[in-house]
Amino acid sequence: MSIEIGGLYGPCLIWREKSERWADDCIGAKKKQGASIMCWGMISYGWKGPFWVWESETEEEKVTATSKILRYNENCGEEESRLNTAWRASEEWKELRRGELANAREARLLASLAGVKTKTTQSWRGKKFKIKKLKRGDSKGIDLWRYVTDLARPLLWPICLARKLVCPDFLLMEDNAPEGINKVDWPPNSPDLNPIEHLWNIMKSMIQTRRGVERVTTAGEMKLILKQEWERITKEEINREVSKLPSILAQCISQKGGNKFHG
DSSP states (O other): OEEETTOOOSOOOOOOOGGGTTOGGGSOOOOOOOOEEEEEEEEETTEEEEEEEOOOOOHHHHHHHHHHHHHHHHHHHHHHHHHHHHHHTSHHHHHHHHHHHHHHHHHHHHHHHHTOOOOOOOGGGSOSOOOOOOOOOOSSSOOHHHIIIIIIIIIIHHHHHHHHHHOTTOOBOOSSOOTTSOBOOOOSSOGGGOHHHHHHHHHHHHHHHHTTTOOOOSHHHHHHHHHHHHHHOOHHHHHHHHHTHHHHHHHHHHTTTOOOSOO
16 A cells, blocks of 8 residues: 555545635645555454555665666576476477477368468477566566565565465465465456455545644654554454455446446
């Protein structure tokens, strides 16, 4: 979740007469979006997991990340070549080649009898392993490098493995797919279908309420308030939002994937 420091969350409604439409006191102020804080949390039915507030990346961390990514990218081609060379020497590749050549011969025979042209699969000529080079993000959010090195490896993955010991059928729901963790096949742009998004709304609402007596103007204050509001989230609230999921999914299916419903 991303939350603006000192921002307003959700609609702000006022009562006014029709003639007061353009009165100064009845016009909402608009401003450029200010600095924001990003946070992350993890929940399950009957369980509230860790909460993480992202810190700004220091110049030293940026230099270190750039150096490590450069070394990684330099080794990509060599590692990809090694893996594919070993694959072409394996029985898997030989079986794939035999099968695709046999299918190709049969397809060409049928095509010649029908007097048409045909194309056949020749994946055995290609690469099984393709290692994508890494690059930094646009500095407007948390990129893949920071997500994996700062959060996934030290925190998310160990917790997922621990949860699997408690529940062998454990599945992770999130926007990014961590390696080695069974993940729900889930569309990334589906906030109504993700229970934690509703908890983020609860937290934002509580922070908005606090703004009546507290003025949050610094990143440090916002980080502290975020942690306090996460602590106030109860298991009952978590269970309520998770329990809504079957009903919300049924409504989504009835709308043929549309979002004209409320969970």
